[in-house]
Amino acid sequence: MCPNPILFSVSEGCPKAVLTLQPAWAQIFIGETVTLSCEVEGGSAGWRFKQYRGRREEAGCSDQYSSRYGDSCTISKARYNHSGVYWCESASGQEHSNAVTLTVSNKRVILQTPPQPVIEGDSLTLRCRVRDGYTATWIRFYKDNKELQSRAGTERSVDHVSKSNEGSYKCRVWWRTRSSSYDGVSAEVRVSVRGRFILGVWWRM
Structure with a gap:
């Protein structure tokens, strides 16, 4: 069955610039390094980076x-600011x-997303x-406060994202040092999904 197109009007053309992060995570620990790249059609001469923080630009x-x-x-x-x-x-x-x-955190545990x-x-x-390079003994992922099916490893992947994957995610970690053990929970991260724009049409498969 062919997908149904949803037509709508667009007041502006496609953006001429794309901002990306490297590494491609929107959450990092305090003290880490991140690079923002502004890829501009025709060159970036004269373009500038802007930040909105504390209710001001x-x-x-x-x-x-x-x-x-x-x-x-x-x-x-990286610092809080x-x-x-x-x-x-x-x-x-x-x-x-x-x-x-971009979110810079000093928590012991963070959930990273693109x-x-x-x-x-x-x-x-x-x-x-887990901060400071500790190795987790076990990790649990949650969506909307419901535990997802357990899998080994520090990552969870979805091959083909759909609207059903939208929600608030977090992870819980247990890890051990030489002297003691710890149990930590990350802050929640909201995952949102946008339809794919193709030639002026939003296609939903």
């Missing part, structure tokens, strides 16, 4: 922990990229991490 890649090389901004030893919504925009401010939310939303039909990987 400000220049991104502008402190002593950030350095820009061409179309990339590397944040070394690096958390926020990032995008890149033209000098005139009339053109801008997609927005990416930047949201995830495109319907793409793959999705969730990764549960």
